[in-house]
Amino acid sequence: MSIPTGDVPIGATVLALAEGATLTPVWANEIGGFTFRAQRADGTTRYIKYGPHNAEVSMFDEAERLSWANQYLRVPVVVQVGADHTHEWLVTEAIDGASAVDPRWIAEPRTAVTAIGRGLRRLHDALPVSECAWLWDPYSRIAGAEARGLTVPDRLRTPPSDDVLVVCHGDACAPNTLLDDAGNPIAHVDFGALGLGDRWSDIAVASMSTEWNYGPGYEDLLIEAYGVEPDRDRLAYYRDLWNAT
Known part of the structure; x- marks a missing residue:
């Protein structure tokens, strides 16, 4: 976008x-x-x-x-x-807030990135896995990509085991978090792909998107704000899956 x-x-x-x-x-x-x-x-x-x-x-x-x-x-x-x-x-x-890539927050990247990480954790904690009717797991995503005519590399067909199953946003890139005037996360937008998946599916894309929007050096800050240590293998897998599907 x-x-x-x-x-x-x-x-x-x-x-x-x-x-x-x-x-x-x-x-x-x-x-x-x-x-x-x-x-x-x-x-x-x-x-x-x-x-x-x-x-x-x-x-x-x-x-x-x-x-x-x-x-x-x-x-x-x-x-x-x-x-x-x-x-x-x-x-x-409309929700009374600004996208995390509003010019104000582009100029304050540490505040924005921290808010995105905190907001993503809040989303994962709030949405009940047992009540979610949709999927965002690797198998469903690969099947959907192939139905659209994409060729998915064989190495992506064996995903890592789930760390924590959550209701994923599905497109947790930086623009889809809204912030208030104080730089706190208040809401999310763009929910077309929401579904059950491993939390690293969202964390990987959200942290990767910081480089697109704010420049290098903020990926681990987002992960820290989310509240976990970086899992390099899962980050690599889910970023590759995003790019392939």
Whole structure:
């Protein structure tokens, strides 16, 4: 995902979903989808995700997972989800916070990275494994990747044993943690891949993403903030699995 630059086309569907709100594009993804901030006349804000149908994850999947997770921790509240023959959309209520990759937090990387680690641990502790209906284990991820036509290296087909089984976020990269003004983690967004898996699946990706967003040298700080010692073998495996699938 990236912050859009230049003009972003706003189609009739997004305009209708906005219901007259002022639209600002805030994220663009690799398949041509966009997320818009919709600031309404009554002072409230919503977010509109709009993009082409995706074989990897659907917005209906995300809406279902958000509604479930909302029972246990702070996540965006679903307002509407829908689709036509080419695109899907998801409208959620805004949470009063800023992404961990907001320019303010890019300038304060140690605060942001610490918050991401603490927030991820909070998420793992809050979501009940026994109540989760979805999977994010290596076998499911490899099967999904192959169904999309990807070739997964044989060495990834034998994963390490689970350390601690949790409900994984599924895309625990830095932008998906929200911080308050004091730099505390308050919520997460982008739950389309949420499911059961080993905690290192999320830790590996979250720590790896610190280099993409803040530069080198922060991976172990995130792991320390999460509250564990680095497991180099599991980190390597789950980073390779992320890149391959």
